[in-house]
Amino acid sequence: MKGKQLLLLRHAKSSWHDSSLSDHDRPLNRRGRRAAIQMGQYLVESALIPDLVLCSTALRARATWDLAARAFGKQAPPAAFSRDLYHAAPSELLLRIQMVEDEVQRLLLVGHNPGMELLAQRLMGTDPDEDAIENMEIKYPTAGLACFQVTMASWENLQPDGTRLVTFITPAELEQRSSQFGSRSSETV
Numbered sequence: 001m002k003g004k005q006l007l008l009l010r011h012a013k014s015s016w017h018d019s020s021l022s023d024h025d026r027p028l029n030r031r032g033r034r035a036a037i038q039m040g041q042y043l044v045e046s047a048l049i050p051d052l053v054l055c056s057t058a059l060r061a062r063a064t065w066d067l068a069a070r071a072f073g074k075q076a077p078p079a080a081f082s083r084d085l086y087h088a089a090p091s092e093l094l095l096r097i098q099m100v101e102d103e104v105q106r107l108l109l110v111g112h113n114p115g116m117e118l119l120a121q122r123l124m125g126t127d128p129d130e131d132a133i134e135n136m137e138i139k140y141p142t143a144g145l146a147c148f149q150v151t152m153a154s155w156e157n158l159q160p161d162g163t164r165l166v167t168f169i170t171p172a173e174l175e176q177r178s179s180q181f182g183s184r185s186s187e188t189v
Helices: 031-046 061-076 090-098 115-122 130-138 169-189
Strands: 005-010 052-056 079-082 106-111 145-150 163-169
Touching: 005 061, 005 115, 031 061, 031 145, 031 169, 052 061, 061 079, 061 106, 090 106, 090 115, 106 115, 115 145
Parallel strands: 005 106, 052 079, 052 106
Antiparallel strands: 005 145, 145 163
């Protein structure tokens, strides 16, 4: 794909085990850790290597990116952590994206709902991929990843009419693909 790309990754599933922790300090649970690793592998396997990662400072968002980044090995892209992304409204997320330098061709934003989901809905564009939109409209679950093609040459000019939803993938879908592939490979042996 040519042009800029925007990737919106909702943090993975967090733990509510320790009620004494603030919302900002909740860690990932086991399922969340597994999903974050899966999403990192998906990014690498799909050649969706970000030039820059913008990530919320919330522990669950940072842990999501840290685990996903393992798939990149020593080639992990640079990440900038910002408290402003913690529970940011869609308009705030869009403003932050518009501040990104134009050298960045592929940007990954790791954040929270409802802001991520609402921003993704605004950015779908006029001709989104039908499967992607159907999946995203059902639910934007934890560790869900929306991938947008951006037609604007500059992030500063990013507007909803300048993007197109290309892919929406969830950990459950990756698990399903994995189990289908595993079934097929065992059938051929």
